[in-house]
Amino acid sequence: MTTPVWTNPVVRWIDTRLPIFTMMQHSAIDYPTPRNLNYWWSYGSLAGVVLIIMIATGIVLAMYYTPHTTMAFDSVERIMRDVNYGWLIRYVHMNGGSAFFIVVYIHLFRGLYYGSYKAPRELLWMIGVIILITMMATAFMGYVLPWGQMSFWGATVITNLFSAIPLVGDSIVAWLWGGFSVDNPTLNRFFSLHYLLPFVIFALVFVHLWALHTVKSNNPLGVDIKHPGDTVPFHPYYTIKDLFGVGVFMIVFMGFVFFAPNFFGEPDNYIPANPMVTPPHIVPEWYLLPFYAILRAITFNIWFIPAKLIGVVAMFASLFILLLLPWLDRSKVRSARYRPIHRQFFWILVIDCFILGYVGANPPEGHFIPLGQAATAYYFLHFLVVIPLISLFERPRAVPESISAAVLKGS
Amino acid sequence: MHKSLLAAALAFLLAAPAAPATAAGAAKPPEQAWSFDGVFGTFDRASLRRGLIVYRQVCSSCHSLSLVAYRHLAGVNFSADEIKAIAATVEVTDGPNDQGEMFQRPGRPADKFKAPFANENAARAANNGAHPPDLSLMIKARKGGANYVHALLAGYKDPPAGFQLTDGMSYNTHFPGQQIAMGAPLNEGSVDYPDGTKASVEQMARDVTTFLAWTAEPEMEARKRLGLKVLLFLLVLTGMLYALKRMIWSDLH
Amino acid sequence: MASTASTAPGALDTDDQKSRRDFLIVATGAVGAVGAGLAVWPLVDSMNPAADVLALSSTEVNIAPIQLGQAITVTWRGKPVFIRHRGPEEIKAARATDPTSLIDPEKDEVRAKKPEWLIMVGVCTHLGCIPLGQKTGEPKGEFGGWFCPCHGSHYDTSGRIRKGPAPKNLEIPPYAFVNDTTVKIG
Numbered sequence: 001m002t003t004p005v006w007t008n009p010v011v012r013w014i015d016t017r018l019p020i021f022t023m024m025q026h027s028a029i030d031y032p033t034p035r036n037l038n039y040w041w042s043y044g045s046l047a048g049v050v051l052i053i054m055i056a057t058g059i060v061l062a063m064y065y066t067p068h069t070t071m072a073f074d075s076v077e078r079i080m081r082d083v084n085y086g087w088l089i090r091y092v093h094m095n096g097g098s099a100f101f102i103v104v105y106i107h108l109f110r111g112l113y114y115g116s117y118k119a120p121r122e123l124l125w126m127i128g129v130i131i132l133i134t135m136m137a138t139a140f141m142g143y144v145l146p147w148g149q150m151s152f153w154g155a156t157v158i159t160n161l162f163s164a165i166p167l168v169g170d171s172i173v174a175w176l177w178g179g180f181s182v183d184n185p186t187l188n189r190f191f192s193l194h195y196l197l198p199f200v201i202f203a204l205v206f207v208h209l210w211a212l213h214t215v216k217s218n219n220p221l222g223v224d225i226k227h228p229g230d231t232v233p234f235h236p237y238y239t240i241k242d243l244f245g246v247g248v249f250m251i252v253f254m255g256f257v258f259f260a261p262n263f264f265g266e267p268d269n270y271i272p273a274n275p276m277v278t279p280p281h282i283v284p285e286w287y288l289l290p291f292y293a294i295l296r297a298i299t300f301n302i303w304f305i306p307a308k309l310i311g312v313v314a315m316f317a318s319l320f321i322l323l324l325l326p327w328l329d330r331s332k333v334r335s336a337r338y339r340p341i342h343r344q345f346f347w348i349l350v351i352d353c354f355i356l357g358y359v360g361a362n363p364p365e366g367h368f369i370p371l372g373q374a375a376t377a378y379y380f381l382h383f384l385v386v387i388p389l390i391s392l393f394e395r396p397r398a399v400p401e402s403i404s405a406a407v408l409k410g411s
Numbered sequence: 412m413h414k415s416l417l418a419a420a421l422a423f424l425l426a427a428p429a430a431p432a433t434a435a436g437a438a439k440p441p442e443q444a445w446s447f448d449g450v451f452g453t454f455d456r457a458s459l460r461r462g463l464i465v466y467r468q469v470c471s472s473c474h475s476l477s478l479v480a481y482r483h484l485a486g487v488n489f490s491a492d493e494i495k496a497i498a499a500t501v502e503v504t505d506g507p508n509d510q511g512e513m514f515q516r517p518g519r520p521a522d523k524f525k526a527p528f529a530n531e532n533a534a535r536a537a538n539n540g541a542h543p544p545d546l547s548l549m550i551k552a553r554k555g556g557a558n559y560v561h562a563l564l565a566g567y568k569d570p571p572a573g574f575q576l577t578d579g580m581s582y583n584t585h586f587p588g589q590q591i592a593m594g595a596p597l598n599e600g601s602v603d604y605p606d607g608t609k610a611s612v613e614q615m616a617r618d619v620t621t622f623l624a625w626t627a628e629p630e631m632e633a634r635k636r637l638g639l640k641v642l643l644f645l646l647v648l649t650g651m652l653y654a655l656k657r658m659i660w661s662d663l664h
Numbered sequence: 665m666a667s668t669a670s671t672a673p674g675a676l677d678t679d680d681q682k683s684r685r686d687f688l689i690v691a692t693g694a695v696g697a698v699g700a701g702l703a704v705w706p707l708v709d710s711m712n713p714a715a716d717v718l719a720l721s722s723t724e725v726n727i728a729p730i731q732l733g734q735a736i737t738v739t740w741r742g743k744p745v746f747i748r749h750r751g752p753e754e755i756k757a758a759r760a761t762d763p764t765s766l767i768d769p770e771k772d773e774v775r776a777k778k779p780e781w782l783i784m785v786g787v788c789t790h791l792g793c794i795p796l797g798q799k800t801g802e803p804k805g806e807f808g809g810w811f812c813p814c815h816g817s818h819y820d821t822s823g824r825i826r827k828g829p830a831p832k833n834l835e836i837p838p839y840a841f842v843n844d845t846t847v848k849i850g
Contacts, residue, residue: 035663060707064714077478077548080630082715085706087630088637236659243696244656247649254645258638259450262551270552270627271544280587482719509729521719648699651692658685 027213032231033238034219036403040114041217042245043107048205049246050100055198057093065145067191069184072147073272091261097139098264099253101287104132112325113346115334116218122326124211129322131204136288136319138197141190143285148269153282155182155190161295164309181275221400222334230403281363289360290353294318296364297376314376321383328383331391338397342390345382352378437587440555440562443617447557447624450639453632454625456488461604462622465615467497468602470546473538473593475526478547479626482520486629494520501525539579541592550620550627557620559585564616567595722850724842727781735798737786740849744786744794745837746810747847750821755779757808758822768833772822775836783839783847784823788812790830795819810834 004025006012015021064083066075079086108128111117117125144155159176163169178185216225225231232238256263264286268279284292298311336343352375359372400406446455463484466476481498485491498518503525506513518525528534535542553559562585570582570589580590597615604610625631713721723740727747730736735748750758758772759779776782788795790812796802797810797819805811805818807826812819817828824833839849 056707060710063711074478078714078716081478081483082717084709084712084714086710086714087634088706089710091634232663237663240652240656240659244649244652247645247652251642251645251649254638254641258634258641261634267552267554267556270548480716480719482715521716644699644702648692648695651688651695655685655688655692658681658688 027209029233029235031213031234032216032225032228033234034217034225034230034403035232035237036219036221036407037217037238038220039245040106040110042242043103043110045242046245046249047100047103047107049249050096050103051198051201051205054093054096054100055202057089057096058195058198060089061093062195065191067145067188069147069187069273072145072187076146088257091257095253095256095261095264097142097285098287100135101139103249104135105287108132109350112349113336114218114220115222115329115331115336117326118329118334119326120215121211121218124208124215125326126323127204127208127211129319131201131208133319134197134201134204138194138201139285139287141194141197144187144190145194146269147187147273149271149273149277149279150266150269150282152182152273152275153278154284155186157282158284159186161312161315164306164312166309218334219403220335220337221403221406222338223399223402226402227404283361286357286361290356291315291318291360293356293360293372294376294379296360297372299369299373318379321380325383325387329387329391331394331396333396333399338399339390339394340397341394345386345390348378349382352382437589438562438584440558440585443558443561445557445624446621447631450635452635454487455621457606458618458621459487459625461606461608461615462618462620464602464604465597465619466546466622469596470619471524472527473534473543474546475528476524476547476626477526477545478523479629480521480523481518483629487625491520498522539592543593546623546626548627550624557624560623561616561620564597564619565613722848724846724848726845727847728845737798738849740837745849746782746784746786746798746823746834748782750776750780750782754808754821758820761820761822767825768831770824770833775822775824775833777839778841781847782823783837783849785835785837787835788814788817788830789825789832789834790815790817790828795834
């Protein structure tokens with residue numbers, strides 16, 4: 001990569017004082033990208049696009065939303081009925097939340113499959129996990145804002161998780177609420193944080209990209225970039241490929257926004273919050289269901305530790321365990337393409353996560369309890385036992401010598 | 412390669428929350444054909460007008476419609492004079508005036524539909540302790556939507572032998588638990604339709620459901636119209652992007 | 665960049681391809697830019713007055729209780745509107761003034777549909793302060809109408825600017841007399 005020479009005098013003047021154009025040239029145009037990335041690599045930039053959409057629509061929605069228990073629900077309905085294009089902006093924001101998680105989950109599983117968490121990309125991976133956790137907190141608080149029945153009871157259930165903490169649990173819950181139940185102070189602080197956290201995510205994304213551009217992109221073969229023939233400049237090859245991906249995504253996304261806007265929602269959230277009546281079946285938004293299933297899987301005490309506490313710890317552990325993954329998987333080979341056993345267990349994990357989501361959507365009764373417990377047990381076994389063991393005993397297939405060698409052979 | 416995008420679209424479709432188990436024993440509402448179904452669906456204007464009559468003459472004695480203003484009727488082809496006339500039939504409390512007192516005045520188009528009770532407690536006191544819910548969002552706030560509301564309105568039956576019906580409750584095949592505090596609201600000829608349509612229970616249930624589908628989603632027609640244009644545009648743009656992608660990548664192979 | 669062409673294209677062929685490609689880039693860019701512009705429009709338009717705000721954009725006022733020589737202030741679209749029941753001297757003073765000599769020439773007959781009723785937006789056309797002169801005892805300025813305390817603009821009994829920095833007469837809102845005692849503003 002050479003330092004570009006700027007001919008435009010204004011650009012040159014700025015660039016010699018703040019090399020912002022050189023930085024953009026290096027990271028968005030020249031950035032040497034493996035030439036063999038498939039469409040699973042489009043989801044990273046897609047997540048960035050969704051983040052921008054969410055921030056843009058969110059800023060506008062905040063102009064019309066009123067964070068007060070007596071007015072929140074009606075202010076959202078005023079957006080839907082009276083604000084110009086309010087229904088469109090709100091439906092984009094509402095479905096954008098679901099779209100964001102779909103895109104990010106695919107991005108995450110792509111990383112799992114192709115070993116994108118392995119050296120030297122451990123920190124890149126860990127920042128990604130932190131982004132996911134921040135997204136979950138943001139989404140949860142955003143879901144509370146319309147102040148419908150699910151908003152209120154979801155907030156009640158999730159904040160009550162913290163009462164499981166020994167000794168100080170109840171004080172922490174009262175602190176979270178700013179009162180003795182989920183009420184106006186809670187709604188106000190959730191609104192404040194829901195507005196703040198996306199900008200934290202934005203900053204984290206910047207750090208994520210910085211780490212990425214330092215260690216360079218992984219690729220479906222999982223082999224390192226060895227010589228210039230392995231890569232192409234990001235622009236125009238991946239700008240156009242990613243833009244095409246954005247187009248396909250927008251068709252699906254807008255299909256939901258315009259023709260099935262409440263597909264991902266719950267009817268109960270169109271009933272104003274009523275602290276005196278709990279809906280018969282409380283479910284979080286779909287993207288939190290697997291974690292909700294893990295929370296509820298623990299129905300037994302272990303020694304003196306109450307089940308509630310273990311459930312909460314298990315739920316948070318299921319996320320934080322991802323941070324340890326780079327060290328749990330000892331295999332030298334990154335891509336599951338060359339790891340026959342690892343690949344099979346990857347798909348088992350995918351199925352396991354779907355089962356957890358299914359269990360999370362259903363009431364904790366009958367066969368759903370043992371099913372949820374088995375799926376939870378496998379989830380942790382997968383990361384703590386299966387992955388380390390495979391990486392010790394698996395015999396990987398021969399890995400291509402380089403990207404260009406494999407591409408030439410293939411074409 | 413394109414498999415992955417397809418799979419993602421599929422995942423988007425499948426990731427829907429799995430349906431939670433329906434409350435004990437309520438019959439699944441039968442699927443009805445509605446004018447507002449589908450990509451090109453619109454509200455049947457004649458049915459919606461009849462539904463407004465049913466709401467005003469029957470439902471409005473207990474149920475509020477607090478999110479809807481009279482002026483909103485302009486969105487479904489009511490004329491300004493019709494809206495003024497409808498609004499003027501109610502007396503609303505306004506004020507305070509110069510003497511500091513609240514006063515009554517005829518409704519205006521900008522007013523919300525007048526609620527039958529001043530507050531929830533008044534509603535409960537007048538209804539045996541039950542609170543008739545606001546109907547503005549009813550179609551969106553119940554599983555099954557329009558089909559459910561229609562089935563409920565037409566679902567009043569005599570209880571089967573041996574069914575323990577609590578005092579003051581009615582038997583309804585589609586209400587969870589089959590006991591509902593609302594007595595059968597629609598009876599043959601409850602209202603007179605000026606367009607000559609026979610006011611059967613089924614007809615009134617259909618009409619008021621159509622009306623409530625509009626109150627729940629007044630933006631629906633505009634949404635679908637705009638949606639078709641947006642999708643058409645995106646298909647063209649994405650097609651062009653695909654052609655360009657093919658062209659740019661062709662010099663690599 | 666390294667490229668290994670599978671077929672060796674003729675020179676004419678590549679030229680043709682290049683121009684087709686350039687055309688497609690420009691066309692796609694144009695369509696994309698239009699799309700981005702259209703996508704931003706709902707966000708911008710949402711900030712225009714909403715339907716419920718527009719629905720309240722007119723107000724009806726009962727003017728029967730206003731005594732001769734008195735004035736009331738009512739709120740219309742979030743702004744004060746002065747309604748003044750003018751006496752004969754005020755009307756005479758307003759009508760006698762030669763409009764052509766004024767900063768913002770306007771006839772009193774145009775400003776007041778009924779000479780005894782002057783209805784205007786009570787916002788100084790200089791920088792948006794509310795002029796004094798509505799209540800008895802308030803300064804009415806050198807021309808017996810209104811006086812803006814912020815920067816010293818004097819308005820006459822027709823609400824026309826006579827002295828001071830304001831560039832225009834006080835604005836007349838759209839209004840109509842529904843009957844003898846009710847006026848509809850907006």
